[in-house]
Amino acid sequence: MTDQAVDTGGVQLFGQTAGGSRFLGRTRELKELCADIERTGLDTLAGRKAPRARVLLIAGRPGSGRTALAEELVRQVARRYPDGVLRARLSEPDGTPVPVERAARDLLAALGHPAPAGAAEDDLTADLRAALADRRALLLLDDAADAGQVDALLPATPDCLVVAVSRGPLTGIADVRPCTLGGLDTKSAVELLSRHTGSVRITVDPRAAEHLAEICEGHPAALTLAGGWLAARPQAAVSDLAKQLRAEDGEGTALSRVLRLAHAALPPSAARTLRLLSLAPAGLVDPQIASSLAGCSVDSARTALDDFAALGFLRTVDSPLPEYEVPGCLHPLLHALAVALDRPAELQLARARMLERTVRLLQSCRAITETDSPQAREKLLAMPHALRFPSPRAAADWLRIRRPALLAAARLAVADGELDTLARRLMAQLVRAMAAHVGTQAAAPDLYGIHGLVLDVAERRDLPREKAAALLNLGDLDARTGRTAEALVRYRAALDAGREANDPYATGRAMESVGGAHLELGDYDRAADWFGRALVERLARDERADAARLYGRIAAAHTFAGRYGEALRNWRAAAAGHRKNGDLAAHARALSELARVQEYAGRPEESLRTCREAVEWARRAEDTRLQAALHLRVADTLDHLGDPVAAGLHRSTAERMLEEEAEEGLQEPPEGDSSLEQGANTCEIRSAPTED
Template sequence: MRYRLLGPVELTVGGELVSLAQPRHRGILAYLLLHANQLVSQDQLVEAVWGGMEPASATAQIHVAVSRLRGSLRRHGLPDPIATRSGGYALTAHEDDIDAELFAAELAAARDTGQRRQHHDTIRRLDSALGLWRGEALAGVTAAYAPAVRHRLHEQRLAAQELRLDAELAVGRHAAAVPVLTQLVKEHPLREALVCQLMLALYRSGRLSDATNVARHTRQLLAEELGLGPGPQFLKLEHAILNADPVLDLTDATVGLARPPAPLPAQLPPGVPHFTGRCHELATLDAAWPGTVCVITGPAGAGKTALATHWAHQVRHSFPDGQLYLDLRGFDPLCEPLTGLESLSRLLRGLGLEAARLPGAADEATALLRSMLAQRRVLLLLDNARDAAQVRPLLPASENCAVLVTSRQPLVTLDAHRIEIGGLPQHEAAELLSHYAGSRMRHEPEAAQQMLRYCQLLPLAIRVAGARLLAEPELALQTLAAGLADERSRLDILELDDLAVRASLGASYRTLDQPTARAFRLLGVLQLPDLEVRTAAALWDLSPTAALQILHRLHAARLLERSGERYRLHDLVRLFAMERHAEGDPAEGEAALVRVATCLLGAARRATNLLRPGQSLGGEQELSEGRYANLIGLSDLDAARAWFDAERVNLIALAGQLAESGEPLCRYPMRLQLVMTMFLAGAGHFADWQHLCELSAAVARRVGDTLAEAVAAMNLGAIASRQGRQAQAVATLTRALALSRKAKRHSTEAAVLSYLASAHSELGDHDSAASCHEEAIRLRRQVGDDRSTAHTLANAALHYLVQRRYADARRHLDEALRIKYEKGDLGGAAASEVQMAGVLAAQGLLTDAVHAAQAGLDLCRRYGDRHNEWIALLLRAVAHRRLGRWRQSDDDAAECIAVCVHLGQLTAANFAAALTDQPLVGADEGDPVPAWLVSALEQAGA
């Protein structure tokens, strides 16, 4: 089989053309041929064909196209060279069977013979190479990748024509070269190398006037089209022609004395073994050149150099004048970064300049480098750049060259196309690990996933772990995963020979100035998922403005990841920060934790006061430093809810971290429980609420704080009751009651009695429930806490509702609502309005129930009470249904189900669906429907 890309895409067998019906099929075949003997993923093919504008059926279309290509081969009785492997395809073909590969090989061989001045062999080889062309490369292929590849192939063709003409001129065939060069210059009038060849051919043919006319015309064209003058090669040749310099004469003597040309630079380092993935990034690089500087940026260990080197090897044949590689040592732990003159000197020597001719000044060296690259097509790979200033003097002015830069810094002041990389996608990371683990991946899939998680999907970490597996063939993945699970040993395990995650991170750390390095160390103290600038300001004892500057520096050094206005530490980076902090003063870390806890607790207190104005929270005296407690300002209710939503996970994580601390830090979980309960209960975050209460109970027992233990037990009992674990709720609340009486805190005792009454009512023990309610109301009135009295009255009303004592229920709710509105407790009024809707529905007062539900719903949405929001919607849906308002009922039911699903309360969602003739959403899951609501709906006839 012969594959032909240098013209219309064709496949021939024994000289017979195999039919490839559709352009897209030919385009996919061509792409597979351009990546012959390599795995091409489906994602890579989709990107190549549609360039990011793929239809929903793109993957299916790729599959169909490959199937039809295989069908074309089968119809000709041919073997199928396209194999399907792990989510992609690989086309197997010998280089000699692909005309583009054969052309590249002949061109490379011609360059070699040209360097040895074997001009006749050069001409012969280039005639063979150019004879493979049948017109425009990839003719008829309209895929997104085609223009860039077509341009590259045509540049190679033009390079071959230039090289052949050089050889023709070297053997004295001036007159024969003139018509060929005249046509090429007409097609490429701004290509100075061709113009120079034409000028030389005309001069040696005795046509001095024509040569100078070509020079004059080119000068004018360059000025008009580009606003530039000609390059140094052109100027030198023009001067020699005008002065009839004998050096232009071709004689046996000058040929014999000519110095052999310097070898073309081929400095690319070897590619990384088992390079995996990065299909999108490789396609982006393909589309970006020529004439574009590309910067690959990302954190330590992400594989920036591996990606750059892999791509450079793929396209090296497109740069006939060589490939230069320079490690700028921007983050080398053992060496200082290269200076500008050092970098320039190495590149100039790579281009063949003798050491004696190297300029002594950096600006002169930059000018010389650009002059030497002006008429050449060279790939420059500048690795490990410290900053943009280190790179800028090394950039060529010519668009013929491609420049690829890797750096941990984004180099934002460079005019460049940036490619940001981090950890590999999960499937690509698994594929990389499989190269090392082999069959162990199949036998221990869960351990393999754990390893990838501990490696954070970073290629460097996966390669180090994989190297350990190669070194110890009997090592089980589970054993290695268990070692990685231990944070104390993880960085030690991820170090083998010259590969080390710790050393890679250390290189970035050593570039930090002293204040930024201190800030980074303190990040190792704080075990939060992420943080924003004001939390960082408290941690570092800085103003928010100064903290933001530090965050920007750490992000630029790729030691922090950024998402919007929030920043997070990669787990491996966090371990490194913890190690650096452990080398310093532990008192500094404890003081930083006190500042952060004070800051977050102060903000949580303000947020709760906005949600439930006047709520008694306690513990104010423990906010020892006002400037930290007031660091986070919250202007209104919406800001409070947004802050709680953003910081909820951090607040719970902080409680977990501080629970094992000594005084005073260990007390913060108990205070966080007090200020977060209203938000967590209302928003339906019961797992977080329970975890925080359990932490608080454990701390309270440890420090002997009976009252705090009573409050934690009360909340745990309330959670158990809401989740339907009533027997456990009664036991927990009974213990909380004993603790509150021991602490002699009547307000807490009353709150416990109120919850205990609700649990007894759910169990059907109505006498015990009534007794608890009465005692709770008595204690509330005795203490004189009107707000808490209103809450207890509302709880008693639910008991009376279940007992069908509607007058008592409404009397208690009326008083509760009056107090709540008088005191401005609109968040509390939301729940009571919803409960009033339940009482009214049970009495058959359906229109009144709709109005009460609407009032409660408005307040619930304003104050973020999702639990009572779905109850209000359900009550209104049922009332509308009983009133014959079917559309309104269906709308409310659908909204109710959506809220329940969002909260994970599928039992409630199914309950709503069943009551309103809607489809069930799945298996029952989540908290049970409250007994008072079931009773109210039954009494309403639902």
């Protein structure tokens, strides 16, 4: 989603931002669109209240100025919609439809309603309609591929307005108000040319300017390229360009003919660079991407991009970073030129260079956060200066701004099918960079998609270890969002993949995760059984810390099932294991849970003794929060035993400890005990290459 026009077709100059351009022509169309907003709909005529938002359709060829017209309409009527303007692009630069799930998720994020990772399309669109139900907002849905995309995103309230931009009609949407664009009128077309060439050349030969506008069929994008060609040649007359275009063969549209002429006039190296920009993910280009595609320096790439923007080949994006966009109307034409004029091996090499550069930038983005690691600092200093970030804040800003392009790069790399090794490295570094700067919880929706791509590559290349890692990560994200049944299916598949790969880590982790899913589903017998299987694996490999933790998970399952004898036995085993491993805090937590079960079993005196022992171990561990939580547990037990005075002393001790810690900068005191039931599963691609 963006605040600029995407399909900048001539009416808005490609080298300008939407906010800085001056709108030309289309007076009649704007008047009709504004009138359509207030016009009575079919439902109103039938005596019914409109069930959803009105849809205004602006249809036309890419580059005809359809998005520019939509943006101008939005600018004029935005004040009527106090809840703001939402924008989403529904097609990729190459014409591939954007999944409704992705568009709905972005719109929800813009509304401040982040959706859970992995949510289904129907759930997301329902959430979007619910979020817009009490709002008066305006939606601009740009470059819609079909009516289904628009229909799925329509707000279910007549107080909202939808402006859709598409190549053709959106059949199937009731009461849509279409506005079909042709070429600009002659006066506006000539004025658009004069913005590039200056008024003198137009005044000297106005007939030639009108003739050139006619040859360009009044198509704004073609006129912009023609104006850029003339601006780069101050000595050329307007009639000279008209003659050259007349000499072109009649194949293709006016835009394709002007593009071929403008492309042929470039120096060979610049023409090659321009063609390769069609490989940029999501059509978004920065100097690093252009440098890697063309195989030149970053400074040379920046100069070339500025030149292309001045000539009308690119649009400058309003961004803190130097960023440009290949207009959607030019993207397929440039790609066709690249396929026709460059060898497939050269295009593949350019893609590989681009992905490798992106991997190294992500490595640098993550490494700058690891200030305590001498190895990370050493690797960072070994990188070329052009790949380094001046500060962690700059790296985080780069990751945030380039996020759409980075995610698109991962999708394109996987879809390519020939660069799977680079794709795997890219996704591994992208996950790590997001975890470092955004956090796994906040980045969960993006991580879900990345792990899905990892799974695609693993299945295609028959990589069972990576398949197991991807399934475990996807299962964890499913479990965190309440889709426990789906998570259980993933965990079982991960177990099979881990066994196929003979990966003990994946196998043990999958067993434990299967047990955790059964525990969440309330099947305590199966949960205890699967935790027991995982425990056998850990004990066989002498992994004592994990074994102690699993004793606790088995005990938790038995506690939920009401089998207090088994629970007590396993909590004692967990406490003994943590003590042998020297983990004093975990030992104290296990004793706390043991005391809880003793209380459940009707042994309050034993519970009190165990809880006091836990307090002592927490003191030795210097864990103030745990001490405070245990004092509260002791107070509850004393209340049950009928000693409110002693209980009050323990509560006051806990409050004092929490206040002291809050003064030291810890803002949120614990709500209660932290048990051993939860495992620390992180979202990572552990079987991907680890070299930095």
